[in-house]
Amino acid sequence: MFRFANPEYLYLLFLLPVLIAGFIFLNIQKRKAVQKLGNLQLVKRLMPELSLKRSYLKFWLVFSIFVLGIVVLARPQFGTKVEKVERKGIELVIAIDVSNSMLARDINPDRLSKAKQILTRIIDERKNDKVAIVVFAGEAYVQLPMTTDIQSAKIFLDNINPSLVPVQGTVIGSAINIAMNSFTSEKEVDKSIILITDGEGHEDNAVQMAEQAGSVGIQVNVVGIGSAQGAPVPVSSTSNEMKKDNEGNVVVSKLNEEMCKQIAQAGKGMYVRADNSNNALKSLQAELDKLQKKNVDGVTYSEYDEKFQFFAWCMLILLIIEVCIFDKKNKIFRGIRLFK
Missing domain, CATH: 3.40.50.410 (von Willebrand factor, type A domain)
Incomplete structure (x- = not known):
């Protein structure tokens, strides 16, 4: 059996569309600001170390961390089995x-x-x-x-x-x-x-x-x-x-x-x-x-086991990855073209 010990925190998931809308709005504003400087393709050539895909990736990493954080707060739990007990x-x-x-x-x-x-x-x-x-x-x-x-x-x-x-x-x-x-x-x-x-x-x-x-x-x-x-x-x-x-x-x-x-x-x-x-x-x-x-x-049902630790570890790993990704291309890894 599965349950959330604190399901009230799941209401925070309603904030996810707001985050996505905010990110889209900021990107539109950023694009307009760049266009004021000149042609978008020309500006990109003038800033070769800037990678827009990195900023997109960083957002989705933060987005995933936020979702995992909500799951951790809600405390997912699993019950192993139903037991038949005898009492006097x-x-x-x-x-x-x-x-x-x-x-x-x-x-x-x-x-x-x-x-x-x-x-x-x-x-x-x-x-x-x-x-x-x-x-x-x-x-x-x-x-x-x-x-x-x-x-x-x-x-x-x-x-x-x-x-x-x-x-x-x-x-x-x-x-x-x-x-x-x-x-x-x-x-x-x-x-x-x-x-x-x-x-x-x-x-x-x-x-x-x-x-x-x-x-x-x-x-x-x-x-x-x-x-x-x-x-x-x-x-x-x-x-x-x-x-x-x-x-x-x-x-x-x-x-x-x-x-x-x-x-x-x-x-x-x-x-x-x-x-x-x-x-x-x-x-x-x-x-x-x-x-x-x-x-x-x-x-009687057996005790529920806490399973939030798995989601917490995933959140920590994604957080470390997000911190290690810069908006600009890293000089050390410039030759590795994961992001164009």
Whole structure:
């Protein structure tokens, strides 16, 4: 595989036509200046040591050096091969609630941001696991299929926001069902679901789906996020205006902790409430560490090798040649007629 590490420098190639146009313009001006002295052929005879072809050659050498310099700045790289690697880990599906109530700020900075912080830390510490991401509110769908690409998982997680699922609600049962179908058919690898939600507005068969997952060996761990006292729900993540119901009352969202505990118990997992400390993260990591790790196949690309050195050497050689070529014929090599 081939790539440029700094492809933004390739935009400098757009300057090449400007260089050529400038060279042509200067030559035209130079020719006009010579013609003022007299007939062009006569002037050439009066300056026998002047070689126009040398000036043309020097320009194209400088032009080539400029092109090679741009390539060096862009840092061409080659990857040698794709390798199949084996890791000892588990399969993990993250199901995250993105309903509007997750914008409530009873957890700093808000429930959704705190959930993303916790999940990012989990992904960082579980580099050998396969990960998938499911988002849900009034609907649920797969945001990222099962992968060993941890960096991609973090990018997808960072971009999660309530606008991904415009239909409001909390279909936890549907999210668990989709999460179950996101695992591979590998039977030797332990599987776990991390469900992170405030449990509010629960409207489907979440407990039954958790029982079904537990019965086939898929552990359902639930992270409840929010507080029992609740907090107003902002209109958006950056707004200080709060949502109001049809009667003009401010909407207050509260953590449905009892429902979260029932789901975790049915799914043979653990329930933990997230707060402004790291206790939830530590407890969840400890629970996941109890799962039996098996070989998890993954595909990775080998490291890219820097190849700019070749172009740099070519640039240096051309630069030396350009310096050694004079506009006038060299007295030492006057007998050698490479240029007429």
